[in-house]
Amino acid sequence: MSETFVAEHALEYPGGYTRSVGPVIGRFLTGLRDGRIEGVRARDGRVIVPPTEYDPVTSDEIGGDDGDWVDVGPAGRVVTWSWVANPRVGKHPLDRPFAFALIRLDGADTALLHAVDCGSPDGIVTGARVAPRWRAERVGKITDIECFTVLADGEQPVAATPRHVAADGAGDADGTDEGAVTSMNSAFRLEYRIPAGAATRRYLNGLAEGRIVGGRAPSSTEVYAASRGTDPKTGEPTSIEVEISDAGCVTTYCVVNIPGLSELAPEIPYVSAQILLDGADNMMFGLIRGCPVEDVHMGMRVKAKWADELKPDHRSILHWEPTGEPDAPYEHYKDNL
Amino acid sequence: MGGQLAAVVGVGQTKHRSSRKDVSMAGLVREAAQEALADAGMTWSDIDAVVIGKAPDMFEGIAMPELYLADALGAVGKPMMRVHTAGSVGGSTAIVATKLVTSGVHRRVLTVSYEKQSESNATWGLSVPMPFQAPLVAGAGGFFAPLIRAYMHRSGAPRHIGHLVAVKDRRAALRNPKAHLHIPDIDLKMVEESFMLWDPIRYLDTCPSSDGAMALVIGNEEVADASEGPVAWVHGMAMRSEPTMFAKRDQVNPLAGRACAKDLYTQAGVTNPREDFDCAEVYVPFSWFEPMWLENLGFCAEGDGWKLTEAGATAPDGDIPWNPSGGVLSSNPIGASGMVRFGEVAQQVRHRAGDYQVEMKTGRALGHAYGGGSQFFSMWVVGSDKPTS
Amino acid sequence: MRDVGVISFAASGVDRDADHNEVEIIVPVIRQAMADSGLTKPEIGFVCSGSLDYLFGGPFAFVAGVDAVGAVPPIRESHVEMDAAWALYEAWTYIQTGEIDTALIYGFSKGSIGDVHEILTMQTDPYNVLPLWPSATDMAALQARAYLEASGRTERDLAEVAARSQVNAKATPYATRSGDATVDAVLAQPKVADPLRAADVFAGSDGAAVIIIAADDVARRVCKRPAWIRGIEHRIEAHSLGVRDLTRSESTALAGAAAGVADGKVDIAELHAQFSHEELILAEALGLDAAATSINPSGGALAGNCLMAAGLQRFGEAAQRIWSGDADRAVVHATSGPCLQHNLVAVLEGE
Structure with missing residues (x-):
C-alpha cells in the first residue's frame, strides 16, 4: 500500500x-x-x-x-x-x-x-x-x-x-x-513511523475528494464520522461506508483566549466547537470562523470550509462557517451533549 | 463489597508544589511512602506487595517506572504492579491495591501514586500531536469548557457558580499545609477578574500543575484490628469506563459515572449520599465540575447541583462538605490526584484531617476520581467502623 | 482460593502491519476470543489490558482499546502499563474477591513503528543509565556473557535454543520468525551484540493477544477442559544491573517456588525468554528438566515478541495444549524490565 x-x-x-x-x-x-x-x-x-x-x-x-x-x-x-x-x-x-x-x-x-x-x-x-x-x-x-x-x-x-x-x-x-x-x-528524541490505519485512510481519502466519509457497523444504524474503525459501543467494525454531509450544527463550544496552544491555532480569540453533522451520530471537533466569536451559539448551523487544494489530510477542512440557516432546535442535539 | 475486609491503616502525602526541585523521583515517592509506613507503624519488610500508579510516562520521560522504583519502594523480592488509567489512575491504583487484600492474596499492601510534572510540561505531555489524528488546537480546557457550557445551558446555572467553587476550595486549602496553592486573600472578585482562558473557564477556575505523591498502606481485617491508630475501613469500591465518544453519549452527566456510583452505593448500602456521607473528596479539576459531579453522583436531582453549591451545602461547614482538603483545584499532581482524594477521605474518617477535619456523624465518606474525556471513573467509600454487611 | 481457568485465547502477529491502527489490530482478536469462549459480552465481568505509551508513540494508548472492546453500557475496566500477563494477574485477584466470575484480558503493540530496543532503554535509571542509551539487546548481552562464563555453557547452547524456537514456531500462526533453522546455521550468523547473534534476539511483532478466564462452574460450563491456574505469583528485583547477580534469576525462582512449580511433573513450559540465554536461566530458576519438559513448544518470544502481549500469549500457548490434552500440567512465565528484572510464573493444570 x-x-x-x-x-x-x-x-x-x-x-x-x-x-x-x-x-x-x-x-x-x-x-x-x-x-x-x-x-x-x-x-x-x-x-x-x-x-x-x-x-x-x-x-x-x-x-x-x-x-x-x-x-x-x-x-x-x-x-x-x-x-x-x-x-x-x-x-x-x-x-x-x-x-x-x-x-x-x-x-x-x-x-x-x-x-x-x-x-x-x-x-x-x-x-x-x-x-x-x-x-x-x-x-x-x-x-x-x-x-x-x-x-x-x-x-x-x-x-x-x-x-x-x-x-x-x-x-x-x-x-x-x-x-x-x-x-x-x-534531551532525547524517539522516532516513529506511524501508519494511519484502514478506517482513517478511508476518511482521509474522502477529504481529498471533498467528502466526509463515515462508517457504520452492520448491526447498527448509527454512523460515525472519522471512525477509528469500530462502533465504540459494541467494538464491531464500522465496515459499511456512509457518506456524511459537510454541514451540521454547533452543539456546544468554548471561546479560546490562550495563544499558541497549537501551530494550527488561529489568532485569539477563536471558537472551538463540537459539531453534529447531518447524517452522523457522533461529534466532530472544529474551529468556527467567518463570524464574530460572540455570534457563535449552540444550535448554529455551520458548513465545512474546504481548503483550495484538497489532500488526504485533516487540514483539508480549514474550519467551519455559519450557513445562515435557522438554528437547529435543541431537541435535535440535546442527547449528544 | 465482595471478598475479605480491608482498611487503610497508613496514609502519607508529600507537600505539593509546582516544582519539587529538592528531590529525585525516588525521593518524591519515598517521602509519601515512608510517611505512610510510619503512620501504619510498619517498615518496608512488613509489606507484601507494592502497587504504583501515575499518568502518562511522557510526563517524566521514563517508561514503566515501577522498574526503576522497585528498590526505592521496598519491593525487591516482592510483587509490584503499575496501573495507568488516565486521570482516574490514583483512584484505580488504590482499588487494585485493595483488591490484592480483599482477594485474600496479601495482608499488607503499599500503594503509591505520583507525578513530577515539573520535569516536563503537562500540556505537552497530554497533547503530543499524533499523525493522522485530528489536530488538537484548544488544549485540555478546550475539551472540557464546551461541556461546562452545555451544563450551564441544561441546568440554567448562573455564571458565577464555578467561581464560588474556585473560592471555596482555595479557602479550604488554607487549612491544609500540604496543599500546593495557598491564596490567602482569595475571593469572588479575584476569580471573576482572573484571565478568561477558555470561556466560560477563567484562570482561577482551573487546577494547578503540581509535583507530589500520595501513599496508602492497605491492611486486611487482622492487620487493621491490630492497628494502634484509627483505620479507615473500605466499604465499597467501583470502577467504570466508557468510550470517549459514541452516539448519543451524555458527556455532561456520563453514564459511566452514574453506573459506577450506583454499583458503589449498592456495595456500601448508601441510599442517600448527601445524608449517608459526612464529606466527599471528588475530582474537580475545573470548578464547574463540582455541580456537574454532584448530579452525576446522585447528591441531588439532575439540574440541581449548582443550587447545592450556591447554598453553601458543599462548603466545609455545609451539610455535605466537598473537598475540605482544597481538592484538585488546590493541588494537582495528576497521577496522584485520585489517590489524594481517596486518602483524604480516609484521613477524615480516621479523624486525622487536622485543621480541615469535618464533623463526623455517619463516619463515612466518598473518594472519587475520573479521567480521559470524563470516561474513566474510580470511587470508594471508607468508614470509621467496620462494614456490617 | 477460587478455581480460575483459562478458557479462551486468540492472538495475532506480523512483523509489520502498516495497514491498521491499534483499534483495528485489537478488534479481530477480541472477537475471535469471544466467539471461541461461548460467553456473551454481558457475561464478561471485567476487562483489563496491558500496553505501553512509549511503544504507541504518544500518551493514552489504552484508551483506543476501550473502543475496540465496545464499552456501552459502561464496563468494569482497568489497565496496567505492563505486559498484559500482569493484567491477567490483576483480573485473577479480582475474581478471587468473589465479585466477578469472568474477565477478558488483552495486550497489544506495534513494535514496527519505532525502535523497540531503544524504547526499552526508556525503562532504565533515568539519571545514570539512560544517558548512556544501552539498548535492550546491549543489556541482554551483558547478562548472556555473565551467564555463559559462570555456567560453562557455550554459544552453541544458545544456538540450540534459537534454532529450536524457529522450528517449533512453524506451527504457530502468529510467529514472525520460524523455519528449519539449524544450530550450525545460527552459529554461522555474525554477532549483533557479542555474544548474541540475530537468532538469539527476539523477533519483533505487531499484534495483540486476548485471554478470557473464568471461575469455577462458569469455566466448566463453557470449556470442556479449562486450564486451571493453580498458582500465579510474580516478584521484582533491584533495578540496577550492577547490584544483581545476572547469572541467575532469583525473582523467577521465588515466584516459581511460590506458584508451586515443583509440586508436580511439568509437561510443557512457555517461558517469555526474549533472548536465547534467558530461556536457559529461566529453566534453571524454575528447576525444569529439558528431558521431561517441552520448553517453548510454540517457539516462544524469540519467534515473535509482541511487547506487552507476549507474556500473556504464553498463557494462551500453554492453555491450548492443556485443552487439547497434549499436556496436563504447564508452567507459564512472563517477564518485564532489563535482564529479567521482574518475573511472573503461573502453573496451569487440566482437571
Whole structure:
C-alpha cells in the first residue's frame, strides 16, 4: 500500500526534561564534575556505586545527611561486557564500535555500567582492569566520564584534568558554577513511523475528494464520522461506508483566549466547537470562523470550509462557517451533549 | 463489597508544589511512602506487595517506572504492579491495591501514586500531536469548557457558580499545609477578574500543575484490628469506563459515572449520599465540575447541583462538605490526584484531617476520581467502623 | 482460593502491519476470543489490558482499546502499563474477591513503528543509565556473557535454543520468525551484540493477544477442559544491573517456588525468554528438566515478541495444549524490565 499513509513522528520534549536529582545522586554527579567517583556505604558495609538514596535490597535510607561516603576507583575490573558493533550516533557514548561493561570499581561492591573504548571484542575480557577517560568539560552527568579504557599491566589511571567550563557557560548542568549539582537536563528524541490505519485512510481519502466519509457497523444504524474503525459501543467494525454531509450544527463550544496552544491555532480569540453533522451520530471537533466569536451559539448551523487544494489530510477542512440557516432546535442535539 | 475486609491503616502525602526541585523521583515517592509506613507503624519488610500508579510516562520521560522504583519502594523480592488509567489512575491504583487484600492474596499492601510534572510540561505531555489524528488546537480546557457550557445551558446555572467553587476550595486549602496553592486573600472578585482562558473557564477556575505523591498502606481485617491508630475501613469500591465518544453519549452527566456510583452505593448500602456521607473528596479539576459531579453522583436531582453549591451545602461547614482538603483545584499532581482524594477521605474518617477535619456523624465518606474525556471513573467509600454487611 | 481457568485465547502477529491502527489490530482478536469462549459480552465481568505509551508513540494508548472492546453500557475496566500477563494477574485477584466470575484480558503493540530496543532503554535509571542509551539487546548481552562464563555453557547452547524456537514456531500462526533453522546455521550468523547473534534476539511483532478466564462452574460450563491456574505469583528485583547477580534469576525462582512449580511433573513450559540465554536461566530458576519438559513448544518470544502481549500469549500457548490434552500440567512465565528484572510464573493444570 501507499506510504502516503505512513507518517514520520517523534517524541521529543522541547529543550529536554529537567530532572531534579536529590541530594544523593546530586553528590555523586557533583563528584563526577570534580573528576572523582564517590560511593555510599550501606548499613551492611557494602559500598554502592552509583549511589542511591536507598539500599538497593532493603530500601533503607542511606547516604543522607550522615551518610558514609567513600571515594572509589577510579580504576576497576570488568564484571561482564557486551559488544556494540553499530553505535547509535547521538545516543551511545561513542560513535565507533565499543563495549558496554559492568565495572566494579576499586572499593565498590556493586558494578557501574559504562562504555569501554577498546577497539574490538578482542580488546577486552572479563576481569580486565579499566579506568575512566574523563572529559575536560564536565557538567555533572554520568557522561562526564567519556568512557573507560583498558589498562595495561602496571598502567595507572589518568586523573581528571581540571574542569574546563565552556565560554558560553554551557556545560554547567545547573547553571551555577561551583554549587552542588541539583538537576540534570535529559534531551532525547524517539522516532516513529506511524501508519494511519484502514478506517482513517478511508476518511482521509474522502477529504481529498471533498467528502466526509463515515462508517457504520452492520448491526447498527448509527454512523460515525472519522471512525477509528469500530462502533465504540459494541467494538464491531464500522465496515459499511456512509457518506456524511459537510454541514451540521454547533452543539456546544468554548471561546479560546490562550495563544499558541497549537501551530494550527488561529489568532485569539477563536471558537472551538463540537459539531453534529447531518447524517452522523457522533461529534466532530472544529474551529468556527467567518463570524464574530460572540455570534457563535449552540444550535448554529455551520458548513465545512474546504481548503483550495484538497489532500488526504485533516487540514483539508480549514474550519467551519455559519450557513445562515435557522438554528437547529435543541431537541435535535440535546442527547449528544 | 465482595471478598475479605480491608482498611487503610497508613496514609502519607508529600507537600505539593509546582516544582519539587529538592528531590529525585525516588525521593518524591519515598517521602509519601515512608510517611505512610510510619503512620501504619510498619517498615518496608512488613509489606507484601507494592502497587504504583501515575499518568502518562511522557510526563517524566521514563517508561514503566515501577522498574526503576522497585528498590526505592521496598519491593525487591516482592510483587509490584503499575496501573495507568488516565486521570482516574490514583483512584484505580488504590482499588487494585485493595483488591490484592480483599482477594485474600496479601495482608499488607503499599500503594503509591505520583507525578513530577515539573520535569516536563503537562500540556505537552497530554497533547503530543499524533499523525493522522485530528489536530488538537484548544488544549485540555478546550475539551472540557464546551461541556461546562452545555451544563450551564441544561441546568440554567448562573455564571458565577464555578467561581464560588474556585473560592471555596482555595479557602479550604488554607487549612491544609500540604496543599500546593495557598491564596490567602482569595475571593469572588479575584476569580471573576482572573484571565478568561477558555470561556466560560477563567484562570482561577482551573487546577494547578503540581509535583507530589500520595501513599496508602492497605491492611486486611487482622492487620487493621491490630492497628494502634484509627483505620479507615473500605466499604465499597467501583470502577467504570466508557468510550470517549459514541452516539448519543451524555458527556455532561456520563453514564459511566452514574453506573459506577450506583454499583458503589449498592456495595456500601448508601441510599442517600448527601445524608449517608459526612464529606466527599471528588475530582474537580475545573470548578464547574463540582455541580456537574454532584448530579452525576446522585447528591441531588439532575439540574440541581449548582443550587447545592450556591447554598453553601458543599462548603466545609455545609451539610455535605466537598473537598475540605482544597481538592484538585488546590493541588494537582495528576497521577496522584485520585489517590489524594481517596486518602483524604480516609484521613477524615480516621479523624486525622487536622485543621480541615469535618464533623463526623455517619463516619463515612466518598473518594472519587475520573479521567480521559470524563470516561474513566474510580470511587470508594471508607468508614470509621467496620462494614456490617 | 477460587478455581480460575483459562478458557479462551486468540492472538495475532506480523512483523509489520502498516495497514491498521491499534483499534483495528485489537478488534479481530477480541472477537475471535469471544466467539471461541461461548460467553456473551454481558457475561464478561471485567476487562483489563496491558500496553505501553512509549511503544504507541504518544500518551493514552489504552484508551483506543476501550473502543475496540465496545464499552456501552459502561464496563468494569482497568489497565496496567505492563505486559498484559500482569493484567491477567490483576483480573485473577479480582475474581478471587468473589465479585466477578469472568474477565477478558488483552495486550497489544506495534513494535514496527519505532525502535523497540531503544524504547526499552526508556525503562532504565533515568539519571545514570539512560544517558548512556544501552539498548535492550546491549543489556541482554551483558547478562548472556555473565551467564555463559559462570555456567560453562557455550554459544552453541544458545544456538540450540534459537534454532529450536524457529522450528517449533512453524506451527504457530502468529510467529514472525520460524523455519528449519539449524544450530550450525545460527552459529554461522555474525554477532549483533557479542555474544548474541540475530537468532538469539527476539523477533519483533505487531499484534495483540486476548485471554478470557473464568471461575469455577462458569469455566466448566463453557470449556470442556479449562486450564486451571493453580498458582500465579510474580516478584521484582533491584533495578540496577550492577547490584544483581545476572547469572541467575532469583525473582523467577521465588515466584516459581511460590506458584508451586515443583509440586508436580511439568509437561510443557512457555517461558517469555526474549533472548536465547534467558530461556536457559529461566529453566534453571524454575528447576525444569529439558528431558521431561517441552520448553517453548510454540517457539516462544524469540519467534515473535509482541511487547506487552507476549507474556500473556504464553498463557494462551500453554492453555491450548492443556485443552487439547497434549499436556496436563504447564508452567507459564512472563517477564518485564532489563535482564529479567521482574518475573511472573503461573502453573496451569487440566482437571
